[in-house]
């Protein structure tokens with residue numbers, strides 16, 4: 309729902325990995341309004357969750373959000389391309405401490421911190437839905453297993 313290109317209702321986030329960081333952009337519009345002209349905080353929280361979750365890829369650790377805090381520092385205006393950045397601050401066994409920012413130019417609009425928990429890919433098999441084939445090797449290089 310945030311960056312999936314197969315979903316026409318996605319939030320239009322694009323991300324890529326540079327070294328161990330996730331960088332990206334998002335351009336919100338009137339579909340994502342809270343107050344007129346301003347992005348809904350829930351949209352920003354969804355973007356933050358997904359952005360921090362993308363760090364699981366360079367970390368090569370499948371994981372899920374256990375808890376997340378989003379601080380809203382400045383209004384996020386619709387119609388502006390905002391920059392996204394996220395990284396892993398610390399790994400403590402299965403606990404993955406992520407941080408990220410959503411910026412409009414030099415202004416940090418929102419910052420986020422989350423605890424992700426490293427899980428085995430089988431975590432998602434309980435839904436009964438098929439997993440993307442490339443998830444099969446996810447976590448193969450992780451030095452500890454859930």
Ligand SMILES: CCCCCCCC(=O)SCCNC(=O)CCNC(=O)[C@H](O)C(C)(C)COP(=O)(O)OP(=O)(O)OC[C@H]1O[C@@H](n2cnc3c(N)ncnc32)[C@H](O)[C@@H]1OP(=O)(O)O
Nearest residue numbers: 357358361362364365371372373374375402403423425427
């Ligand atoms: C590339 C993909 C991008 C996707 C981005 C989107 C990310 C998401 O939205 S994920 C969806 C939302 N999150 C979920 O559905 C998670 C639901 N929760 C769960 O499945 C489980 O509670 C889970 C896996 C997090 C933890 O369960 P479990 O594996 O049994 O571990 P558990 O033993 O309870 O906890 C492990 C450790 O984490 C700690 N912990 C767990 N939850 C929390 C929490 N909420 N706050 C603080 N600490 C926590 C525990 O205290 C424990 O610590 P310790 O080892 O020191 O005792």
